[in-house]
Structure formats: C-alpha cells, structure tokens
Amino acid sequence: MSSPLAALFGRELRIARSVGGGGAMGVVFFLILVSLTPFAIGPDLNLLSRIGPAILWIAALLSTLLGLDRLFQADADDGSLDLFIMSSTPLELVVLTKCAAHWTLTALPLIAAAPLLGLTLGMEPAALAGVAASLLAGTPALTLLGAIGAGLTAGLRRGGLLMAVLILPLTTPILIFGVASASAASGGTVPFHTPFLILCGLSLMAVAGAPFAAAAALRAREA
C-alpha cells in the first residue's frame, strides 16, 4: 500500500521541480507580501514588531492558498485524476499524499523563510521562534482545507478565485489561534501552549477529516 503513495509523492516533487512546475513561486509571493506591508503601514519598527506575527500569518495564508487551486487541476486536465479515482489505492490517501507533497513544497520553505522576514520586521527572537512553530503546526490545516476547495473547483473555469472565496472563511479559526500562539510566544497574559495546542488540534482534525471531504468532492465531479 505504501509504495504507490511513495511513488506519487516522488512524482509530485519531480513535477514541481521541472520546468513549469512553479514550486518556488509560493515562497516568492510570501516574500513580496511581507515586504509590501511596511510600505503600506509605514516603517515604524515598534508597530511592525507588534503586528509582525499577524503580517507573517496573513502572508502565509494567502501564499499557501495561491498554488492550491492547481493541486488537482493539472491531473484533471491530463486524465491522471481519473486514474487515481479508479485505482485500488483509496482516493483519500492519494489526496493526503498530494497534500503532504504540496505542503513540503510550499509551506516548508515558507516556514524556513518566516524567521528571516520576521527579523526585518524587528521581531524578538522568542517571537520569531513562536511564529515558526505556529506556522509549522498550522499550515497543514491550511493545505488540507484548501484541498477541499481545490477538489470542489477542479475542472472549472475561474476556479482559482472561487476556491479562495469558498475556503478563506473556513480558515478563520486557524488564523485566530495561529496568530494568538505566535503573539503569546513573545509575552502576554496567555501562556504559549494554550493556543498552540488548539492549533495542533485543528491541524489533526483537518488531517482526519479533510481528505474525506476532498475525495468526496473529486468523486462528485463525475455524474
């Protein structure tokens, strides 16, 4: 059972690395979003360091969702998706594997880049660690929720914007607890682990539930 999924994981990585894969685009978009914010808000480092976790989280949210509308689109276009649906490997595991590959390609570089960008926003070392930890715990949930939207909009024209409209409202709790735990790391009345554990719980719930919803959405495309 594990070898087809391992092969799928490898395939996803190879496709993203190849020409036209656009694997690095998410982290570049993240960089641009974060560096535009000080121009909008002004270069006041006290203010920026206070709202730094929020800036990094919003940028991470948008750049995670950016590439997700392509998650099933290419497979739907070239017919691989029908092969996944017909294969003996459960579609839910295929979805989970594709999400894991997508997360490795887009979220992991972003988490690595977040502390560096946090430095430019004048954040404290504790806050930098908090942002990285909260992104590490929260981005799986973002990817998996996005997979539901990607499944619903696979094969549609104008699917990209619709996916964001469908999924962004549902990401509210992840954003709330992500920013809460990132902010709690640099002091405040709430201990770090309270929002952080809720965030971990949200991600685990997404791992447990979202593949089923996304797989159902992919099957719903067939009449």
Add this chain to the structure above:
Amino acid sequence: MLKYANPTNFLALAARLIPWLAGAAALALAVGLYLTFFVAPDDYQQGASVKIMYLHVPAAWLGMMCYMVMTSAALGTLVWRHPLADAAQKAAAPLGAAFTLVCLVTGSLWGKPMWGTWWVWDARLTSVLVLFLIYLGLIGLWQTIEEPAQAARAAAILTLVGVVNIPIIKFSVDWWNTLHQSASVFRLGGPAIAPSMLWPLLIMALGFTLLFFTLHLMAIRNEILSRRLRRLSITAAAAEDPEVAGEVFS
C-alpha cells in the same frame, strides 16, 4: 411523505400550501409588529432601541435554521441523490444569506447606540460574519458550475464542511468573553427575559419562520420549473439538430 418527493406531487402540494403559509406569515408578522411597537415596553436602560431586538433575534435564528435546512437537504443530495433535495439546497442559500445580512445590519444599528460602535471583532459577530461569507461562497459555487446535479453535490460537500460554524455561533457567547450578551431565551432554567418582551419576540420568530418556509417553497418551485424549462429547451434543440443532442447528453 415519500409521495411528495416526486417533483410533480411536490409542486401540487406547494401550490396548495404557499397561500396558507403566506397568509399565516403576514398575520404573524402583523401581530408581531403591532405588539413590538405598541404593546412591548421600552427597556429601562435602552429605551425604544430595544425594539430592534424583535427583528435582530428572529433574523439570527433564521439565518442559522436556514443553514440546518440546507444541511439536511445536502444529506438528501449526497445520500439519496434526490433532485428535490438539490433544489431545496439551492433555494435555501440566498434566503439564508438575506436573513444573516438582516441580522448583521440590525445588530450593527443596535450596537451603535448601545455599545457605542457599529462593529466589534468579537466571537459572536465574527462567526455570524463567517456564516454570511459561507452563504456567499455557496451562491458563488452554484453560479459557477453549470451542470445542476454536479453543482448540487459540490455545494452539499461544502455545506457539510461549513456546518462546524453553527455550534461555534451558538456557543460563542459562552466560550468567550464577548460584548454580545449570552443566550436569554433558550437556556437552562427558562428564559431570562420578561414575558412582556418574550411573547412579541416569539410571535415575530414565528412570523419569520413562516416567511422563510413560504419563500423557500416558492424558490424550490421556481427551481424545479426552471430545470424543466432547461430540459425542454435541450430536448427541443435536440429534435431540431441531432448533433447538438450528442454534445449535450454526452
């Protein structure tokens, strides 16, 4: 019950029910509004602005109830693949969005004199706003997917995912410290609201519910008719040009 799952029987039933429901809704709303404006007392702190409650609270209840109706219809779509459930889902989304918007707007108008602000980002207000956004997303999904049965299945899945928000709305005032007051009608130990205000509120809620069912039945009827029209126009086109039929039905 199963007899009315047939769209033709349903249309006949709807034609008989709609006038009665509409009449009952108009009566309940008229009585409710009369009680609201002429019988229910002003609040000793809030004055006459407490009257907003008689619109705000039923709209909020209906915004959530509509989502539960939509969720039941979504189960009907996914489990039984019933076209009537598809129509019920599609008809409920704009109604729910409207009731939720009424709830948000009246709440905002009530918040300005009472809290001193149009809006606060607390748990209750934010979760109701998320409900509104989910309704808008569903309407967008319905408008984007052309094939009705496929749109119904996609909307059903999204509806079931979004239903997690309903308990969050309900319990947000208990789980978090919010500016919004906690439940005062449906709670353990009975309503914490004076009978002189409770009765007008319940009659308004009854009127809103009847209004919802009237509009919902009418919208389902329109949806069934528009689907028949779509099918007829495809059949007519197919009769003229067999090649079109091959494309449409493939």
